[in-house]
Amino acid sequence: MILLRKELHIDEMKLSYLDSGGVGVNILALHGHFGCGRWFASLAEYLGESYRVIALDQRGHGWSDKTEEYSREAYINDALKVIHLLKLQPVILIGHSLGGVNAYQLTARFPQLVQGMIIVDIGAITQDDLSFVLSWPQRFPTLQTVNAFFTDACIDGGKYFMESLKEYSDGWGFRFRYKDMVVSQQQLNGDWWPDWLGSSCPALLMCGQLSKVLPTKHAREMAVKRPNTRLIEFSECGHNIHFDAVEDFHKAVKEFIDSLKIS
Numbered sequence: 001m002i003l004l005r006k007e008l009h010i011d012e013m014k015l016s017y018l019d020s021g022g023v024g025v026n027i028l029a030l031h032g033h034f035g036c037g038r039w040f041a042s043l044a045e046y047l048g049e050s051y052r053v054i055a056l057d058q059r060g061h062g063w064s065d066k067t068e069e070y071s072r073e074a075y076i077n078d079a080l081k082v083i084h085l086l087k088l089q090p091v092i093l094i095g096h097s098l099g100g101v102n103a104y105q106l107t108a109r110f111p112q113l114v115q116g117m118i119i120v121d122i123g124a125i126t127q128d129d130l131s132f133v134l135s136w137p138q139r140f141p142t143l144q145t146v147n148a149f150f151t152d153a154c155i156d157g158g159k160y161f162m163e164s165l166k167e168y169s170d171g172w173g174f175r176f177r178y179k180d181m182v183v184s185q186q187q188l189n190g191d192w193w194p195d196w197l198g199s200s201c202p203a204l205l206m207c208g209q210l211s212k213v214l215p216t217k218h219a220r221e222m223a224v225k226r227p228n229t230r231l232i233e234f235s236e237c238g239h240n241i242h243f244d245a246v247e248d249f250h251k252a253v254k255e256f257i258d259s260l261k262i263s
Contacts, residue, residue, distance in 0.1 A: 001045045003055070005063065010081045016063035017082070020044040020053040025257060026088040029055045030079065030099025032122075033130065033181050034174070036062030038163045039242065040094070046250040051257070056082060058099065060180040062164060070184035075102045080110060089113040092257055096120040096242060097213065098188055101195075108198030116260050118204045118253055121214045121239050124196040124222050128213065130185040133178040139171030146172055159243050196226060203229040204256040208237035208244065230256070 003018040018037045027047075029040040037055030044053035057064040059078055067074075079102055083091055093114055095103030100122035107114040140146045146165065150157035164175045203226065207219035216233060223231035232252055237244040 001048070003041055003044055003053075007063075008082060008085055010078060010085075013059065013067060013078075014065045015059065015078060015082065016057045018044070018053075018055040020047075020049075020051070020055075022047070022049045022052040024050040024052065025092065026090075027051055027053045027092045027094060027257070028079065028083060028088055029053060030058060030093065030095040030102050031055075031061065032097030032099055033185060034061075034161055034164060034176060035096070035099075036164050036175065038062070039096070039159070042246060043094075043242070043250055043253060047254060047257075052088075054082065054086060054088065058102070060184065061176055063175070066177055066180060070180060070187050072101075072105060072187060076106045076109065079103075079106050080113075083113055090115040092260075093117040094120070094253065095122075097122045097239065098184065101126060101188060101192060104199070104203075105192065105195045107201065108195040111199045111201060114199070114201055116202045116204075116257065117199075118206070118256060120206045120241055120249075121208050121211050123214045123218045124193045125191050125218070127189050128185055130181045133181055136178060138178075139168065139173045141171050143172060158240075160240055196222060200227050202256075202260060204252065205229055205231045206241050206249070206252065207231060207233050208239055208241050209233050209235045210238040213239045 003020050006019050007014050007016045031039045036057045040055040060066050083089055093103040100119040103117050104119055107117050165172055166175050205223055207214050207216055209216050219231055223229045234241050234245050242249045
């Protein structure tokens with residue numbers, strides 16, 4: 001399957017996305033901080049032509065435009081307009097981390113547009129600090145030095161960061177600006193229980209038991225308190241379930257979507 005890169009222009013901002021071109025079930029996939037829509041390329045291939053996967057590069061990420069605005073409402077408005085312009089409603093939302101909060105907040109505000117959501121390793125309360133990236137080099141001379149940097153810093157780069165890597169005229173660097181990630185996370189921090197509990201469509205919550213972002217106890221509380229919510233715990237995974245347990249992630253997503261009995 002070939003995913004086509006396309007773009008929309010919303011409020012003078014370019015939003016880039018990958019379109020699997022399938023027909024049938026519409027899925028909007030939202031990545032986490034530092035990421036891009038290519039994170040979901042393997043999922044689109046796994047699901048096949050009976051599913052249309054739109055993998056959005058959210059503002060400030062991937063091939064989309066950078067901005068000075070990373071508020072909760074800005075992210076939600078972007079996804080909302082993508083749904084309307086591409087006529088995806090009713091849609092299934094998949095969101096990891098930042099994308100997960102965006103997904104359940106959009107669903108709480110516009111429940112009529114969403115028939116199900118898959119939230120990957122993010123809580124109803126979020127508190128994190130990404131300021132560590134401000135000390136990273138702006139450019140790396142070679143790909144080998146990028147890998148060496150992550151190894152020396154004891155950071156598992158893998159696809160999480162490497163999908164956003166680009167060769168510039170003065171070396172290798174990331175498509176995102178470091179300061180934008182810090183600001184975006186600051187805007188993401190908060191108590192979002194009302195949003196998590198603000199919808200009742202079927203939901204699948206995924207939790208990595210080794211995650212430092214979503215404690216297992218909190219994930220279980222989220223599943224208990226929200227109706228129509230199923231929790232899957234991945235015992236060998238941290239925050240990046242979609243990379244750490246690719247086959248199990250794909251299988252869980254497909255089984256959940258198929259259980260919705262969408263005609």
